[in-house]
Amino acid sequence: MNQFLIKPRVQFGANALDYLSQVSARHAFIVTDKAMVKFGLADEVTRRLSQRGIAFSIYDDVAPDPDISAIVNGMKIMDMHYPDLVIALGGGSVIDAAKAVIYSLWHTRKDVNRAKPQFIAIPTTSGTGSEVTAFSVIKSQSEKLVLVDEFMLPDVAILDPVLVKSVPASITADTGMDVLCHALEAYVSRTASDFSDALAEKAVQLVFGYLIDCHREGSNVFAREKMHNASCIAGMAFTNASLGITHSLAHALGGVFHVPHGRANALLMAQVVAFNADLEGHCDTEAAKRYASLAKNLSLPSSSVREGVESLIVAINVLKDEMNMPKGIQATGVSEIDFNTRLGEMVGQALRDSCTPTNPRDVNEKQLETLYRNAF
Numbered sequence: 001m002n003q004f005l006i007k008p009r010v011q012f013g014a015n016a017l018d019y020l021s022q023v024s025a026r027h028a029f030i031v032t033d034k035a036m037v038k039f040g041l042a043d044e045v046t047r048r049l050s051q052r053g054i055a056f057s058i059y060d061d062v063a064p065d066p067d068i069s070a071i072v073n074g075m076k077i078m079d080m081h082y083p084d085l086v087i088a089l090g091g092g093s094v095i096d097a098a099k100a101v102i103y104s105l106w107h108t109r110k111d112v113n114r115a116k117p118q119f120i121a122i123p124t125t126s127g128t129g130s131e132v133t134a135f136s137v138i139k140s141q142s143e144k145l146v147l148v149d150e151f152m153l154p155d156v157a158i159l160d161p162v163l164v165k166s167v168p169a170s171i172t173a174d175t176g177m178d179v180l181c182h183a184l185e186a187y188v189s190r191t192a193s194d195f196s197d198a199l200a201e202k203a204v205q206l207v208f209g210y211l212i213d214c215h216r217e218g219s220n221v222f223a224r225e226k227m228h229n230a231s232c233i234a235g236m237a238f239t240n241a242s243l244g245i246t247h248s249l250a251h252a253l254g255g256v257f258h259v260p261h262g263r264a265n266a267l268l269m270a271q272v273v274a275f276n277a278d279l280e281g282h283c284d285t286e287a288a289k290r291y292a293s294l295a296k297n298l299s300l301p302s303s304s305v306r307e308g309v310e311s312l313i314v315a316i317n318v319l320k321d322e323m324n325m326p327k328g329i330q331a332t333g334v335s336e337i338d339f340n341t342r343l344g345e346m347v348g349q350a351l352r353d354s355c356t357p358t359n360p361r362d363v364n365e366k367q368l369e370t371l372y373r374n375a376f
Contacts, residue, residue, distance in 0.1 A: 003240075004193060004195040004240050005153075005239070005240060007150075007153045008121070008131065008132050008153060008155060008157040009155065009156045010132070010156075010157045010159065010232060011156065011157070011158045011159065012159035012160075012228070012229060012232070013159070013160075013225065014160070014161065015160070015162075016158050016159055016160040017048070017158060017163070019156070019158055020045060020049065020052075020120075020158075021048050023085065023118075023120070024054075025049075025052075025054045025083070025118065026055070026083075026084050026085075027054070027056065027082075027085070028049055028055070028056040028057075028085040028086070028087055029056070029077070029078050029081070029083035029086045029087070029117070030042065030045060030056055030059070030060075030086075030087045030089060031062060031087070031090075031094055031097060032059070032062065032089040033061075033063065033090050033093075033094055034060055034061075036060070036089050036090055036094075036124065037058075037060050041089065042058065042089060045087060046058075055081075057081050059077045059078070059101075061074075062094045063093070064093050064260075065093060065144070065254065065255075065258075066093050066096065066097040066100075066138060067138065067139040068138060068140055070097055071101055071104055074097060074101035075104055075108075078101055078105055079105060079109070082114055082117075083117050084115065084118065085117055085119075085120065086101075086102055086117045086118070086119045086120070087120045087122065088119075088121045088122065088131075088154070089122045089124065090122075090124050090125075091123065091124055091125040091127065091128065092123070092125065092128025092137075092175075094124075095123060095128070095130040095131055096130055096136040096138065097136075098119070098121070099119075099130070099136040099152035099154075100136045100147060102117070102119060102152065103136070103149060103151055106151070118156075119153075119155050120154060120156045120157075120158060121158070122157075122163070123159065123163075123164075123231070123232075124167070125164060125167055125171065125175045125231075126172075126176065126214075126227040126228045126230065126231040127174070127175025127176065127179055128178060128231070128261075129179070129231045129232055129233075129234050129235020129236070129238070129239075130235065131154055131158075131159070131232060132153070132154070132157050132232055132236050132239060133235045133236075133238065134148055134149055134150045134152055134153050135239060137251065137261075142255050142345070143252070143255050143349050144255040144349075146251065146353065146354045153239075157232060159228045159229065159232055160228075161224040161225035162221070165219055165221065166218065169215050169216075169218065172211075172214050172215050172218065172227075172323075173211075173215055173262075173263075173266075173320075173324075173325055174260050174262030174263045174266070174325075176207060176214065176215070176323075177211075177262050177263070177265055177266035177319070177320070177325070178231075178265050178266075179203060179207055179227070179231045179234050180203075180204065180207045180208075180211075180234075180269070180316070180319070181247065181262075181265040181269050182203070182235065183199075183200040183201075183230075183234040183237060184200070184269070185243040185246055185247060185355075185359075186200045186234065186238040186241040186242070187201070187204070187237070188244065188276060188286075188287040188360045189238075189241040189242050189244060189358045189359075189360065190242075190357075190358045190359070190360055191240075191241050191358050192241045193241065195240065196236075196237040196240045196241035197237075199233050199234070199237035200234065200241070201294065201297060202230075202233055203231075203233045203234035203237060204294055204297070205298065206230035206233070207227070208298055208319070209226065210226040210227050210230070211323075212319070212323070241358070242358040243355040243358065244272065244276070244356075244359035245275075245353075245359045245371070246265055246268050246269050246272040247265065247353070247355040248349075248350040248351075248355045248356045249272070249350045249368065249371060249372065250267075250268055251349065251353055251355070252346040252347075252350045252353070253346060253372075255349065256342050256345060256346055256349075257334050257342075259334070263325065266325055267328065267332070267375050268371065268372075268375050269316055270313045270316050270317055271375050272371065273291060273312060273316070274309070274313060275361065275363075275367070275371060276288070276359070276360050277305075277309045278361070279306070279309055279310070283305055283306040283309060284305065285361060288308075288309050291308060291312050292305040292307075292308025292309055293308070294308075295308035295309070295311045295312045298312075298315065300312065300314075300315055328375060329375055330376055334376075336376075339376055343369060346372060347365050347369050347372065348365075350368050351363075351364075351365060351368060
């Protein structure tokens with residue numbers, strides 16, 4: 001028996017943030033980062049809460065790739081004034097941290113009679129889709145741990161394009177390629193369905209249609225809204241269908257060498273598409289047929305499955321080149337010596353990653369090593 005889960009209410013479009021003017025709560029716990037406070041975005045949230053007479057406390061010490069200590073610190077602050085509303089304001093790291101804080105505090109304090117707080121996620125980047133997923137990625141030393149539990153799904157997601165207008169071009173590129181990777185991997189996942197397929201297809205179309213515009217002109221609110229929606233739609237797809245080894249490899253690469261997650265996905269995506277399609281062999285896998293279908297949807301050359309796969313790979317690389325993204329892992333500053341020294345460690349992490357089992361093609365250590373080397 002299969003399942004497709006839809007939970008968060010999604011408020012989207014211009015002025016979506018005004019939804020906060022309708023909420024009712026006694027005390028709100030806001031999880032964010034220093035940048036959101038510095039640039040006044042946190043004030044946009046707290047002002048609306050104050051107008052509603054809602055008290056609040058703020059935890060703004062979340063850094064990129066939050067580790068277990070960040071979760072513990074958040075739990076301590078949340079526990080001091082237990083809220084009936086939690087608001088996560090920030091990128092994927094902030095929303096992931098908020099999820100982990102809520103989840104961990106709830107499950108470690110079961111002896112206390114408390115109601116689960118309402119959870120509102122407000123993304124300020126268009127990338128992870130974390131506002132609509134049951135996933136949370138937390139770092140433990142040099143390894144990224146992927147937590148998956150429906151408990152962590154937000155109740156409401158607020159997608160306001162104004163919040164992403166000022167995102168720098170390089171981050172727009174990284175997060176946009178993350179959206180594309182989510183959609184591609186959900187589409188060829190072993191657990192894909194008609195429901196996730198429809199969402200993944202739309203997300204792919206939106207990325208190829210609007211990411212370059214966002215990168216060239218960040219103030220283009222129309223393009224920003226489309227990419228913000230694409231991120232959320234892709235999140236809906238992969239929280240139901242899961243992901244594949246592009247993410248497994250990227251998690252390990254990011255954990256060991258601190259390569260931003262979306263950039264790591266971009267470095268590995270084309271290699272994984274070729275592998276899953278068996279491009280060097282007969283190119284007759286189910287994944288190959290699905291990649292070719294996406295190419296056709298994008299009006300790319302696709303008179304045969306092989307041509308469709310090759311066209312999709314070219315389109316991915318053109319997208320990267322248009323945004324001046326690194327062409328290989330080495331271009332991110334990773335030395336060949338360090339790469340070879342820690343290659344085995346990364347391969348082991350990727351093999352254990354929770355995204356690996358749903359990859360459409362089985363994979364072993366040697367194949368993962370080859371993918372890393374080809375991407376270096």
